[in-house]
Amino acid sequence: MAPRLIIAGGGLSGVLAAVALAAARPGLELTLLEAGPSLGGNHTWSFYGSDVAGAAARLVDPFVAHRWDGYDVRFAGLDRTFSTPYRSLTSTRLDRLARDALGARVRLEAPVAALDADGATLADGTRLDADAVIDARGATALAGVTLRWQKFLGREVRLARPHGLSRPTIMDARVPQIDGYRFVYLLPFSADTLLIEDTYYSEGRQIDAAALRARIDDYAAARGWRILETIREEKGALPLLLAQDFEAMWVDAAPAGGAVPIGLRAGLFHPVTGYSLPVAARTAAALAALDGPLTSQRLRREMARIARQHAAQSGFGRLLNRLLFLAGQPDNRHTVLARFHTLQQPLIERFYAGALTRRDRARILLGKPPVPILAALRALPERRLQPAG
Template sequence: MSDPDPHVILGAGCAGLSLALALREHGLRAPIVLLDRRPAHDRDRTWCFWDTPGIRFAELATHRWPAWQVIGPDGAVTRHEGADTPYLHLRADDVYAAALERLRGAGGVDVRLSTRVTGVEEGPEHVTVTTDRGRLRAAHVHDALGGAGPLRARRPSDPDGLVQRFLGQEVRTTRAVFDPGVATLMDFRIAAGGEVRFVYVLPFAPDRALVEDTSIGTRPRPPAERRRAIAAHLRRHHGALAAEVLHEERGAIPMSLAARPVRLGPRLGAVGLAGGAARPSSGYAFARIQRQVDAVARAIVDGTPVPATTHPVRLELMDRIFLRVLREDPRAFAATMAALLRGTPPAVLARFMNDASTPLDEARLVAAMPPLRSRARRPRTRPASASGRPAPPSGACAADRPQ
């Protein structure tokens, strides 16, 4: 008897490696092949999320912040103390190394780097995957390429959607200027230029932090502009006249409710960004990826249909309202976020941001933010997009910030 056809995963980043682990953990015995064009797994990004139960790799956190805050354009600080649900930071290289080590121990997993996928053709009995190194026959194919692979054409685009873009630098200052116990999720003391823009500061030590210039809108900003903005922010608001850049990362996360289904065909699926794992209203994805791959793996091993979506459908309404607020009045975003922190207990906010909230949690969130409350009562409308056409009912931080 010939060996069974493998499950082929396109992409060996966070989503692809996590899916391979989930398939093994849930009992899949068939071979698994991961294909990725990257030559090596290095530190290409950062993931952050709140410490709620059941999130794979949470034990790898390099730092935990018991408090987090939002700083308004006028310098007003709104802070949460949430020791039971701290904010966690994971480095990509630590996650990759741990996942690869676990997969080596699981057996039957082949990770092929420096391999570009050029085509995927689904047939009645198998899937043919074409790469720059030849062809593979697969039982199932899972797209974990974040929307950049050959299956992208199967997913509708959202020309009016927003994008969260960021450039972050890990810096070391010449003197102690940071409080390592407090994560600044949003500091709005930065020129916005008509968009939502803020600085994200994760202090690891009094003289070391990850500082990111983040914007939400439709236009990119040159990396040089973001680097100048980070340096200026450190001077003006932290008194850091000089800083050594230890590491830099950047990225773009779609903030849209355009459909990105997990099930693409009888033998085709998608996970991670390709499967809609980035939360449309925030860009957070790490916790959702872990829940998503578990749901997909469980269905495959049990022989049941893979669900079209793996997050609570009711959250789409919350995201839709939030994105409407963001699109219609970006200048009010800072006040909206401050109200969210003031009116929401830390554990409730953490559960909501990690897709683990209850309907009661969500009701408390809506009650805490007048803009959401008023729009939740308003009939659905289709506001004009920047192009003058009616925008779709979907509207449109960075690190969790996904794969």
């Protein structure tokens, strides 16, 4: 009998895993269960070209809807262009291409009520048995973590005249600093269309949508852009990790006898940006490269390895978050980010790719960190922050 795999959740990590595994194992009887009416929800997912390589890059590449050969950052007193490639996926394209590739293996509007290592029970009571079950149902309350938030509302707008931008602006922090570190993120999709996101590195995850929409209007007006229409809107609050007890998180996320978590469910996101596309692509490529029988047990071992390695690599990012959120004043956070963007481009690329060297870490911390040294020392120990139990 052909091995049977169920993936619950047709968002970013579920779709990438499904496409990679279906391509690697043509005999696999795969079912991708998604609660919503399409795959991927309503997102634009971006990443730096230097974040993914090899099989992960080849997996993601067909889904890329927009490509640029660099990006800008703008702070008071710092205007810098980087030549690192920048890429964006859209959920519309992900949905179309993944459905073409997977065909009848995708089941939309099929909410899962319960999952275990041997199958899924749908909300309508149908039981589906499988040899391997992956849980890609997205964000959940993770155990053993201390979080802050990168929250935003973005509007894709059509302007009355061309905006004149040829590449993204990843951070324009020359805006009033409200609710923590605030910046505007710009993705130029065509000469007169643009995604404008109003973004905050904040203590809380609540979003006052009306206020952020109005601030986008103000920002556009200040740039001399007249908005003709809002084509679509997206918003989110992405987790930023300050402290983590990996074992507590993993025992809760991947209990024995349960389905195998991937994506946000497995704590796989960049600690300082909350972004998860690069690690989702690397995970999908790693699962597809496994040989031997595909069982929940085999997948659980591999995911434990990936998640543990990711947590270890994220340690320095968690430290930076503690310095950012606990040592400095919220309205002064922008100076930390401004200083970071004066560092060398290859170091910044390694930072986003989760591949910093010891020397990189020293370079980021030494010099003149713009946070008070005593508060910084108090913010250093991670253990003090980890939730008990």
